[in-house]
Amino acid sequence: MSKQPQYTIKDIATEMGVSVSTVSRALSDHPHISEETKGRVRELAEKYDYRHNALAASLRNSRSNTIGLILPRLSQYFPSTVATAIQNKLHEYGYNLMICQSNDSPALEKELVNVLYASRVEGLIVSSTLYTSDFSHFDIFAKSKIPLVFYDRFPKNYEAHKVQGDDYTGGYQNTLHLLQQGCRRIAHISGPLTCNIYEDRYNGYLDALKKYEVPLNEGIVFFHELTRENALKTCEVIFSGSSLPDAIFACNDTTAIAVLEYARKHHIRIPQDVMLTGYSNDPRSEITEPAVTSVEQFPYEVGDQAATLMMNLLRHKIKQEDNYVSITTPVELIRRASSGTAETKVVPDDKAVSPGRQIKAVS
Amino acid sequence: MSKQPQYTIKDIATEMGVSVSTVSRALSDHPHISEETKGRVRELAEKYDYRHNALAASLRNSRSNTIGLILPRLSQYFPSTVATAIQNKLHEYGYNLMICQSNDSPALEKELVNVLYASRVEGLIVSSTLYTSDFSHFDIFAKSKIPLVFYDRFPKNYEAHKVQGDDYTGGYQNTLHLLQQGCRRIAHISGPLTCNIYEDRYNGYLDALKKYEVPLNEGIVFFHELTRENALKTCEVIFSGSSLPDAIFACNDTTAIAVLEYARKHHIRIPQDVMLTGYSNDPRSEITEPAVTSVEQFPYEVGDQAATLMMNLLRHKIKQEDNYVSITTPVELIRRASSGTAETKVVPDDKAVSPGRQIKAVS
DNA sequence: CAACAGCATGCAAACGTTTGCATACATAAA
DNA sequence: TTTATGTATGCAAACGTTTGCATGCTGTTG
Numbered sequence: 044m045s046k047q048p049q050y051t052i053k054d055i056a057t058e059m060g061v062s063v064s065t066v067s068r069a070l071s072d073h074p075h076i077s078e079e080t081k082g083r084v085r086e087l088a089e090k091y092d093y094r095h096n097a098l099a100a101s102l103r104n105s106r107s108n109t110i111g112l113i114l115p116r117l118s119q120y121f122p123s124t125v126a127t128a129i130q131n132k133l134h135e136y137g138y139n140l141m142i143c144q145s146n147d148s149p150a151l152e153k154e155l156v157n158v159l160y161a162s163r164v165e166g167l168i169v170s171s172t173l174y175t176s177d178f179s180h181f182d183i184f185a186k187s188k189i190p191l192v193f194y195d196r197f198p199k200n201y202e203a204h205k206v207q208g209d210d211y212t213g214g215y216q217n218t219l220h221l222l223q224q225g226c227r228r229i230a231h232i233s234g235p236l237t238c239n240i241y242e243d244r245y246n247g248y249l250d251a252l253k254k255y256e257v258p259l260n261e262g263i264v265f266f267h268e269l270t271r272e273n274a275l276k277t278c279e280v281i282f283s284g285s286s287l288p289d290a291i292f293a294c295n296d297t298t299a300i301a302v303l304e305y306a307r308k309h310h311i312r313i314p315q316d317v318m319l320t321g322y323s324n325d326p327r328s329e330i331t332e333p334a335v336t337s338v339e340q341f342p343y344e345v346g347d348q349a350a351t352l353m354m355n356l357l358r359h360k361i362k363q364e365d366n367y368v369s370i371t372t373p374v375e376l377i378r379r380a381s382s383g384t385a386e387t388k389v390v391p392d393d394k395a396v397s398p399g400r401q402i403k404a405v406s
Numbered sequence: 407m408s409k410q411p412q413y414t415i416k417d418i419a420t421e422m423g424v425s426v427s428t429v430s431r432a433l434s435d436h437p438h439i440s441e442e443t444k445g446r447v448r449e450l451a452e453k454y455d456y457r458h459n460a461l462a463a464s465l466r467n468s469r470s471n472t473i474g475l476i477l478p479r480l481s482q483y484f485p486s487t488v489a490t491a492i493q494n495k496l497h498e499y500g501y502n503l504m505i506c507q508s509n510d511s512p513a514l515e516k517e518l519v520n521v522l523y524a525s526r527v528e529g530l531i532v533s534s535t536l537y538t539s540d541f542s543h544f545d546i547f548a549k550s551k552i553p554l555v556f557y558d559r560f561p562k563n564y565e566a567h568k569v570q571g572d573d574y575t576g577g578y579q580n581t582l583h584l585l586q587q588g589c590r591r592i593a594h595i596s597g598p599l600t601c602n603i604y605e606d607r608y609n610g611y612l613d614a615l616k617k618y619e620v621p622l623n624e625g626i627v628f629f630h631e632l633t634r635e636n637a638l639k640t641c642e643v644i645f646s647g648s649s650l651p652d653a654i655f656a657c658n659d660t661t662a663i664a665v666l667e668y669a670r671k672h673h674i675r676i677p678q679d680v681m682l683t684g685y686s687n688d689p690r691s692e693i694t695e696p697a698v699t700s701v702e703q704f705p706y707e708v709g710d711q712a713a714t715l716m717m718n719l720l721r722h723k724i725k726q727e728d729n730y731v732s733i734t735t736p737v738e739l740i741r742r743a744s745s746g747t748a749e750t751k752v753v754p755d756d757k758a759v760s761p762g763r764q765i766k767a768v769s
Numbered sequence: 770c771a772a773c774a775g776c777a778t779g780c781a782a783a784c785g786t787t788t789g790c791a792t793a794c795a796t797a798a799a
Numbered sequence: 800t801t802t803a804t805g806t807a808t809g810c811a812a813a814c815g816t817t818t819g820c821a822t823g824c825t826g827t828t829g
Contacts, residue, residue, distance in 0.1 A: 047550050049468075051815055062779045067817060075777060092546065097524040098465045099815035102784050105412075107461060109525075116490065123486040127479065130507055139521060142505045144493055158502060161460040162472075183455065187410050300693055330663055332695035414785055425809045430787060438807060462785035465814045772829085779822075784815105791810075798803075 049096065055087050070095075101163065109139045110353060111159035114170040115147040115196070120325045121342045122170070125194065128346025129168060136354050138165075147172045153180040166190040166353045171197055173238055173268070190356035194349045199239055204356065206349045206370045210240045213338040213374040214247025217292055217320050220336070220376055222255045224383050226290035226318055230263035230281055232274065232302075233294045241266075244294055244322065263288050274301035282309065290318040290382070296325035299335045303381070314383040324377055333380030344372050412459065418450050433458075464526065472502045473716060474522035477533040478510040478559070483688045484705045485533070488557065491709025492531060499717050501528075510535045516543040529553040529716045534560055536601055536631070553719035557712045562602055567719065569712045569733045573603045576701040576737040577610025580655055580683050583699070583739055585618045587746050589653035589681055593626035593644055595637065595665075596657045604629075607657055607685065626651050637664035645672065653681040653745070659688035662698045666744070677746040687740055696743030707735050 052066040059066070061080070069076045069084035087093070101107040110133055114122050130140045141164060145152035149172050159167060160183055167184055171193065178201040184191040185203075194206040221229050231248050234241035252259060263281065267273045274293070278301070281288060293299040299321030306313050313319050313333060321328055324339040348370050355361045361368060378384040415429040422429070424443070432439045432447035450456070464470040473496055477485050493503045504527060508515035512535050522530060523546055530547055534556065541564040547554040548566075557569040584592050594611050597604035615622060626644065630636045637656070641664070644651060656662040662684030669676050676682050676696060684691055687702040711733050718724045724731060741747040 049815080053815075063816080064780080064818075065778055067815095068778090071817090075775095077777060080777080092549075094520075094546065095524045096465075096526065096815050097521075098461060098470060098526050099784090100817075102459075102461045102465050102786090102814090103816045103818090105784070117480065117493075118483070118486040118490045120481070123481040126505075127481045127507060130480075130505075131509070139504065139525065140506075141502065142489075142493075143503070144490060146494070157457075158460075161458050162502065163459065163461050183457070186455075304693075327690050327693055330667075330690055331693050412785080416785075426786080427788075427810080428808060430785095431808090434787090440807060443807080459785050462814090463787075465784090465816090466786045466788090468814070770829105772827105774825105774827080776825085777823090780820090782819095783817085787813085789810105789812095792808085794806085794808105796803105796805080799801085 050091050050093050051096070052093070054091070055084060055093060058087060059083060105163070107163045107165055108137065109141055109162065109164050110350075111155075111162070111164035111167045112140055112142045112169075113145055113152060113155050113159070113167070114142070115172050116144050117142070121195075121323055121340065124342035125170075125346035125349070128343040129350040132347050132350035132354070138354075145172050147174065149175045149177075156180045156183070160184070160187075160189075164189070166192070166357055168192045168194065168349050168353060169197070170195040173235065176237070190353055192349050192353050192356070194345055196238055196240060199242075202367055204352060204368045206345060206352060206372065207239070208340040208345060209371045209374045210243035211247045213322065213340070213376075214244030214292075215251045216247070216374075216376045217244075217322065217336075217338055218248045218251035219254070220378065221290040221292060221318055221320060221382060222251060222257070224290075224318060227255075227257055228260065228263065228286070228288040229257075229290040229292055230265075230288040231292050231294075232265045232269070232277055232298050234269050235266055241294055248292060269293075269295045269298045271297055271301040271304075274298040275305055278302055278305040282311065288317060290320070292320050294322050296321040296323050296328045296335060296337055299337070299381075300327055300331060303331055303335065313381050318383055319381040329377075329379065331381075336379045336382040336384065337377050339375045339377050341372060341374070348372055413454050413456050414459070415456070417454070418447060418456060421450060422446060468526070470526045470528055471500065472504055472525065472527050473713075474518075474525070474527035474530045475503055475505045475532075476508055476515060476518050476522070476530070477505070478535050479507050480505070484558075484686055484703065487705035488533075488709035488712070491706040492713045495710050495713035495717070501717075508535050510537065512538045512540075519543045519546070523547070523550075523552075527552070529555070529720055531555045531557065531712050531716060532560070533558040536598065539600070553716055555712050555716050555719070557708055559601055559603060562605075565730055567715060567731045569708060569715060569735065570602070571703040571708060572734045572737045573606035574610045576685065576703070576739075577607030577655075578614045579610070579737075579739045580607075580685065580699075580701055581611045581614035582617070583741065584653040584655060584681055584683060584745060585614060585620070587653070587681060590618075590620055591623065591626065591649070591651040592620075592653040592655055593628070593651040594655050594657075595628045595632070595640055595661050597632050598629055604657055611655060632656075632658045632661045634660055634664040634667075637661040638668055641665055641668040645674065651680060653683070655683050657685050659684040659686050659691045659698060659700055662700070662744075663690060663694060666694055666698065676744050681746055682744040692740075692742065694744075699742045699745040699747065700740050702738045702740050704735060704737070711735055 052063050056063045056066045065076060066084055069081045112126060112129060117123050117126060126142055133140050141159060143155040145155060152172050152175060166189060178198045181191060192204045197205055218229060233245050236242045236245060265277050291302055293302060299319055302319055303313060311317060319335060321335045321337040324337040328335040328337045352368060352370060415426050419426045419429045428443060429447055432444045475489060475492060480486050480489060489505055496503050504522060506518040508518060515535050515538060529552060541561045544554060555567045560568055581592060596608050599605045599608060628640050654665055656665060662682055665682055666676060674680060682698060684698045684700040687700040691698040691700045715731060715733060
């Protein structure tokens with residue numbers, strides 16, 4: 044672009060012999076401009092292929108019409124679906140989205156926050172990195188009263204609006220299901236507890252055990268980043284022990300699938316020898332043999348809610364001064380062969396967003 | 407933001423009793439500004455938490471530092487990985503990325519082109535929809551001499567810079583592999599030929615058949631959008647016919663996996679009864695039972711190349727006036743159990759980008 | 770006929786930067 | 800002493816919009 048001269052409303056104005064204000068108003072369909080003038084302006088704009096300069100307008104209005112999105116990475120099922128949902132919803136409202144990946148690096152996250160602020164985004168949606176502990180780089184948004192919405196992963200001790208899947212219930216139902224299937228030695232492979240989602244799932248796990256009066260066996264609970272490699276190592280530990288678990292609850296599907304891989308190689312039968320459940324209902328989980336029981340998180344719903352909340356904040360339907368909004372989206376256990384069940388979808392009681400944690404009573 | 411007053415370089419200037427130009431230059435580390443002044447400016451900027459306004463700078467410079475990306479959808483393995491690569495590479499060069507999804511709708515694509523133009527992006531990277539036939543909405547970019555790079559899906563008859571996987575070779579090697587495995591009745595499930603990638607894969611398929619002197623059997627070649635549902639329907643047709651194929655070459659992995667699903671339900675053994683190959687090497691393809699032979703497209707490489715090409719265009723390392731650049735990235739056949747082979751990765755002859763179609767000689 | 774309303778338009782400032790061209794001073798070379 | 804050279808800074812225009820506040824006109828009402 045740079046040196047390429049632009050055709051501006053000023054050019055239209057001089058060509059027509061009117062002022063720039065008139066042209067500007069004509070283009071935005073202002074009621075005080077005569078239909079005739081509007082017609083001629085549109086004609087000329089068409090003729091010379093005039094293009095609105097959003098940059099100039101943004102500067103003048105202090106409104107960029109752009110929302111920022113920062114997430115750890117895009118190239119996985121859950122995050123990319125959330126991003127899709129957010130983008131689609133924002134587009135409905137005439138907003139653009141600027142997506143940035145932090146690659147799970149807190150330093151990069153911080154840089155991106157500043158870049159997006161410099162671009163004067165009107166709002167920021169964030170799923171923070173696994174390792175962000177200092178959230179002060181977000182302060183500038185609060186200070187400038189720019190809406191800030193977190194989803195999925197977010198700070199535990201930082202006041203902000205939040206949208207989250209119901210991880211507690213997900214962990215609870217997942218564990219309960221295994222208990223109902225008769226399992227009593229349920230291993231748990233979790234991410235680091237510093238991250239809210241893993242903490243919640245773990246608490247669900249603990250409470251389900253409690254309900255069945257099964258004591259916690261700390262020897263079969265693991266916390267580490269949930270990659271395939273780590274999962275395989277953990278399998279070594281689990282299956283070299285003296286007393287084997289009768290089930291494994293993995294906190295993501297990558298891990299569950301790695302367990303499946305390990306089991307196949309070592310002739311451990313799933314679900315006959317060990318039952319298995321995952322989390323997230325990644326598309327991969329339903330095509331393995333056996334298919335993996337998992338927890339659907341409705342990523343599209345999460346994204347939709349986050350974007351809607353952002354729009355409400357921008358339109359002052361929710362006052363910033365009010366308390367911070369916390370939306371919990373429902374989850375749903377998808378039972379599959381890996382936990383010894385035929386696939387059955389449980390229709391949730393309530394399709395709507397639950398206002399908080401709702402633990403379904405189990406009969 | 408809107409009414410929130412901003413702290414600007416003007417404020418710094420008056421507070422210091424110098425001119426705004428001095429402050430501006432100090433902040434950009436201009437050599438004519440004394441170290442002392444620079445120091446005091448930085449101090450004040452720090453103290454009042456001054457934030458650069460990229461909007462204003464962009465307007466003044468006619469440089470937005472932003473690149474646009476339009477793609478059909480984000481929520482799949484290939485596109486999200488490409489987007490990740492593009493974003494990471496651009497970030498290295500100090501550029502921001504604005505990602506927009508067309509949801510495979512030509513109308514939305516057109517709108518997004520205009521929106522991104524209005525935001526004065528400095529370049530545009532595009533993978534067009536399956537149905538875009540009129541590409542005139544991209545003309546404005548050529549006319550304004552703003553770099554435009556297509557990747558993956560692009561217009562056949564529209565002059566532009568392009569980055570593409572080597573679909574011809576992918577189709578050729580895929581088919582050749584099945585022929586080498588002894589198959590002679592190879593069904594082909596392709597996307598619409600209006601799209602360049604499917605056309606190339608189909609041509610590869612045809613040429614491989616020709617090499618083995620196998621006549622084309624049009625009764626087992628199918629063209630439709632490559633969804634699971636369509637694939638299942640096509641399976642009905644294929645397997646209700648009198649003479650069954652001995653192999654199926656599906657043009658994406660979603661289709662291949664659907665074939666697998668159909669086969670399992672109907673007790674057709676893969677690879678014993680029918681061999682199967684897919685395309686794209688989606689993460690799902692390696693975890694099915696049997697794992698599906700597929701073609702790795704190195705999406706990260708594709709994104710990286712597209713972003714690098716864009717940077718070169720922007721820095722005039724490649725003159726716009728030169729002929730259009732066309733980069734072909736290599737592909738690699740990944741042999742798996744679905745085509746009767748243990749997994750073996752063929753090390754490609756040349757890791758570098760091939761300048762054009764390279765058909766590996768087959769011994 | 771004066772006063773007013775309503776309509777269509779224009780003026781000019783503002784948004785926050787950047788930068789080419791002065792200017793002012795000090796020092797060095799002729 | 801004059802002229803050149805360099806250093807640190809300031810002036811003011813420009814980027815392309817939008818918008819509050821006039822202004823001038825036509826037609827209506829009292």
